Amino acid sequence: MRYQLRDEQGATHSVAYLMLAAAPVVFLTGIVLPDEHPLAWVIAISLTCAFTAAMGSAALWRPGWIPRIWWLLVPFVATLIIAGMNYASRDASAGAQLFYLWPVLYAANFLSHRMTTATLALISSGHAAVAFSTLIPAKALSDWISVTVALSLTSFVVASLRNRNDRLRQVLEAQALADSLTGVGNRRFFDEQLPRAVTWARRGGEPLALISVDIDYFKKINDTYGHGVGDQAIQVVANSLRVIARREDDVVARLGGDEFVVLLRTDRVSAGRAADEVRAVLDAVEGLPCGPPGLSIGIAVLPDHAATAEELRAASDAALYEAKQNGRGRTAMARPPAPRQSSGWPSEISAAG
Numbered sequence: 001m002r003y004q005l006r007d008e009q010g011a012t013h014s015v016a017y018l019m020l021a022a023a024p025v026v027f028l029t030g031i032v033l034p035d036e037h038p039l040a041w042v043i044a045i046s047l048t049c050a051f052t053a054a055m056g057s058a059a060l061w062r063p064g065w066i067p068r069i070w071w072l073l074v075p076f077v078a079t080l081i082i083a084g085m086n087y088a089s090r091d092a093s094a095g096a097q098l099f100y101l102w103p104v105l106y107a108a109n110f111l112s113h114r115m116t117t118a119t120l121a122l123i124s125s126g127h128a129a130v131a132f133s134t135l136i137p138a139k140a141l142s143d144w145i146s147v148t149v150a151l152s153l154t155s156f157v158v159a160s161l162r163n164r165n166d167r168l169r170q171v172l173e174a175q176a177l178a179d180s181l182t183g184v185g186n187r188r189f190f191d192e193q194l195p196r197a198v199t200w201a202r203r204g205g206e207p208l209a210l211i212s213v214d215i216d217y218f219k220k221i222n223d224t225y226g227h228g229v230g231d232q233a234i235q236v237v238a239n240s241l242r243v244i245a246r247r248e249d250d251v252v253a254r255l256g257g258d259e260f261v262v263l264l265r266t267d268r269v270s271a272g273r274a275a276d277e278v279r280a281v282l283d284a285v286e287g288l289p290c291g292p293p294g295l296s297i298g299i300a301v302l303p304d305h306a307a308t309a310e311e312l313r314a315a316s317d318a319a320l321y322e323a324k325q326n327g328r329g330r331t332a333m334a335r336p337p338a339p340r341q342s343s344g345w346p347s348e349i350s351a352a353g
Contacts, residue, residue: 011071011110012063018078018102019056023049030085044088048081072111075103075119083126092134097127097147104151108158116155124148181231182238185253190261193251197263198309200249201302208263208302209271210312212320213241213278215258216294216328225290233293234258240281244274261316268301268333275299275331296323300334311337 005011030045031037058065082099086092100123107119127147131140177189185193194210201208215221215237222230234254241252241262251263264271275297282292298320306312315334323332 016060190253218258
């Protein structure tokens, strides 16, 4: 995104600690240490200290009171304050320039690259105004170039480390949520996605189908052909389930062993067709020593059979159990909830093709 805030909590704490620390530092360097105390200067420094202390306190203890746009504007406000104080005090020393490190580090850590570039441009302009009004032209030019290059390199290094950390975190998150054998989601991934999908379905009044799948007689496959072939069978089933998960938000996950689930944004009729499609894909598989594995499938749909994530999972498990009890190799549709059984809507069970 062009304008964004990364890690709002980290940004909030960074602003809070900086401003709470800046208030006494500014008071010390602006009022206590100088020999002269012009009234206008004392008023300006006092107002600056009060502002930084108030904003720091609000950021630390009442961050909800502060508009979100503030966290995007904070490095620009800090730069203007630093440049204004340096200009007013005619201070172009290295110590005064070091204060620019904070807005650079903040922008590079928490804002987009464009916002960081804009912050650097403002810092460069602010320091140029101070340097060229205080130092001789040659010294001012050298000092301005040095500060601009140094802060730009600092920003580049911090941003590079941030990007590397982001990539590493994405890899670790993907590994933590993926089944190592099949590459589909694992139980943790499914447990995270199911409540989100249910919330989406209930908010938009859309159907949501949960398909539970077990490989029939999987233990026999392992005992007869070995665990290597069993792993191949699991991978083949996972690939077949991927075929029906066509939408970006559809979910395929392996819960463990030979248990799979598929979460589809679709109704009960389309879910039944998806189950038939999985069987057709499996029937076309060749080269597996044990042959195409059979599947028992249970389907439950929200809101037809459940109103919550827990009810949807229980209804799908019950349908899967019914499919097994009726001879395996079958697809069973969940029964309606108890209050609706008077409607005469029976469980739908169809033998696999």
